[in-house]
Amino acid sequence: MGPEGIGTLVRRFRCQARLTQYELSEISTVSVRAIRDLENGRVERPRQETVRLIANGLHLGESQRLVLHAACGGSAKEAAAKLISDAAPIEPPARINGLSGREAEVQAVVEAMTRDHNRWITITGLNGVGKTSVALDVAHTLHKLHAYSTLWVSLDAPGPHPDGSDRFRVDSAVVAEVSRIGEHLMGDEFDARQLVQMIGQRRTLLVLDGCDLKRIGADRVLALLAGCHGLRVLVTTRDSGATPGEHLLPLEPLDVPACETNPPARAEHHPAVQLMLSHIRRLQPRAADTSAATVGHLVGVCRALDCIPAALKLGAEWGLVLSPVQLLERARRDPLSLLISPTVGGAGPALRQTLEQSVRTVTATDRQLLGLLAPLRTGWTVQDVARLAGIDEPDSARRVWGLLVRGLIRRVDGSAGSQFRVLNLVARLFEMQEPETVH
Ligand SMILES: Nc1ncnc2c1ncn2[C@@H]1O[C@H](COP(=O)(O)OP(=O)(O)O)[C@@H](O)[C@H]1O
Ligand SMILES: [Mg+2]
Numbered sequence: 001m002g003p004e005g006i007g008t009l010v011r012r013f014r015c016q017a018r019l020t021q022y023e024l025s026e027i028s029t030v031s032v033r034a035i036r037d038l039e040n041g042r043v044e045r046p047r048q049e050t051v052r053l054i055a056n057g058l059h060l061g062e063s064q065r066l067v068l069h070a071a072c073g074g075s076a077k078e079a080a081a082k083l084i085s086d087a088a089p090i091e092p093p094a095r096i097n098g099l100s101g102r103e104a105e106v107q108a109v110v111e112a113m114t115r116d117h118n119r120w121i122t123i124t125g126l127n128g129v130g131k132t133s134v135a136l137d138v139a140h141t142l143h144k145l146h147a148y149s150t151l152w153v154s155l156d157a158p159g160p161h162p163d164g165s166d167r168f169r170v171d172s173a174v175v176a177e178v179s180r181i182g183e184h185l186m187g188d189e190f191d192a193r194q195l196v197q198m199i200g201q202r203r204t205l206l207v208l209d210g211c212d213l214k215r216i217g218a219d220r221v222l223a224l225l226a227g228c229h230g231l232r233v234l235v236t237t238r239d240s241g242a243t244p245g246e247h248l249l250p251l252e253p254l255d256v257p258a259c260e261t262n263p264p265a266r267a268e269h270h271p272a273v274q275l276m277l278s279h280i281r282r283l284q285p286r287a288a289d290t291s292a293a294t295v296g297h298l299v300g301v302c303r304a305l306d307c308i309p310a311a312l313k314l315g316a317e318w319g320l321v322l323s324p325v326q327l328l329e330r331a332r333r334d335p336l337s338l339l340i341s342p343t344v345g346g347a348g349p350a351l352r353q354t355l356e357q358s359v360r361t362v363t364a365t366d367r368q369l370l371g372l373l374a375p376l377r378t379g380w381t382v383q384d385v386a387r388l389a390g391i392d393e394p395d396s397a398r399r400v401w402g403l404l405v406r407g408l409i410r411r412v413d414g415s416a417g418s419q420f421r422v423l424n425l426v427a428r429l430f431e432m433q434e435p436e437t438v439h
Pocket of ligand 2: 131132133209210236
């Protein structure tokens with residue numbers, strides 16, 4: 001099938017905007033007759049000004065205007081630039097949930113991109129920790145406050161799809177042309193110049209969500225950054241590609257509330273506890289209990305689940321059949337069992353499975369180190385690791401750094417310098433000594 005003609009395109013965009021020819025005429029000041037003639041294919045090379053007025057009337061985004069321009073057989077650069085300069089920035093996909101906490105992370109990324117010109121930021125961390133959610137908030141903030149267009153490309157789980165293709169999914173809220181950017185970026189026939197032309201020089205945030213850079217190739221991202229001066233790239237991934245030019249944000253789980261035996265005042269306002277309570281209230285609007293004792297139990301559940309947002313959501317789901325005390329008892333005894341959704345046929349791989357994958361994909365020496373650190377009940381330092389593993393301090397620091405970026409350990413408050421702990425859920429995996437996971 002050849003490319004669509006200008007008439008077909010105008011009709012398609014007009015129908016998408018849910019406007020009649022008459023309504024579009026009113027908005028655009030182009031006569032109904034001219035619109036009708038164009039749509040019926042009676043005019044194949046309309047005047048550039050007519051196309052510009054129609055594009056404005058339809059509030060078309062930049063990439064849609066480019067498609068229109070190409071369909072007119074247009075090649076003059078000035079005409080294309082004029083058409084595009086009126087385009088409204090492309091909106092990010094709609095948010096599905098609100099965020100608890102994460103203001104600091106979102107602000108840090110936005111400021112790094114706008115004020116400090118860090119043009120490529122990669123958010124790393126475990127599955128379920130909230131990488132996609134933070135990226136979405138960043139996209140909304142950049143769109144609202146700095147008029148950025150969003151090109152949101154969602155990439156599937158690692159590995160090619162069973163049908164042999166590298167599958168990617170594009171949020172339906174984004175114009176169809178975005179899918180072409182995903183295709184180009186991942187495809188065998190990558191042509192930087194073509195993509196640079198599609199993205200242009202305007203302020204644009206390209207989000208590569210759930211991206212394995214080894215599949216795309218960092219050089220492709222760098223080529224786009226070199227060609228598109230207004231472009232910012234935000235990658236979310238479990239593991240960093242450690243590419244020059246890339247700035248990392250290791251996303252740790254939400255802060256851990258203080259111990260449950262003595263719940264601090266206002267513990268229910270802590271982001272992790274708040275998140276759990278909101279899930280519980282949603283599931284049990286009439287039975288929800290926020291007494292100090294219940295909040296105390298939930299603090300304990302949050303701690304056992306490492307305050308990973310997706311884990312807290314699952315914990316709250318189990319709360320439909322387990323009271324807060326029972327939930328706490330289960331979370332202490334067997335927290336991994338709470339990571340399997342009670343929802344029959346729940347979507348996506350179980351969180352527990354992806355956690356196992358994250359442990360499995362570190363190097364054998366790092367896995368060994370994790371096994372050594374997992375049983376430690378108090379925080380440890382880089383120096384402790386050097387002593388324990390019999391390695392020198394720079395090597396120890398490098399390996400602790402790698403585990404932190406992958407989200408398998410977290411920082412804890414300590415008086416003796418930076419201290420860390422293995423996540424409780426990761427430590428439990430080692431405790432169980434599941435042969436395929438650990439060795
Ligand atoms: N800070 C947060 N507040 C509320 N819900 C969150 C938060 N972070 C993540 N979530 C929820 O947890 C789940 C996993 O988050 P997601 O952003 O998809 O994680 P990731 O991309 O790291 O796998 C989603 O249902 C998301 O809505
Ligand atoms: Mg994600």
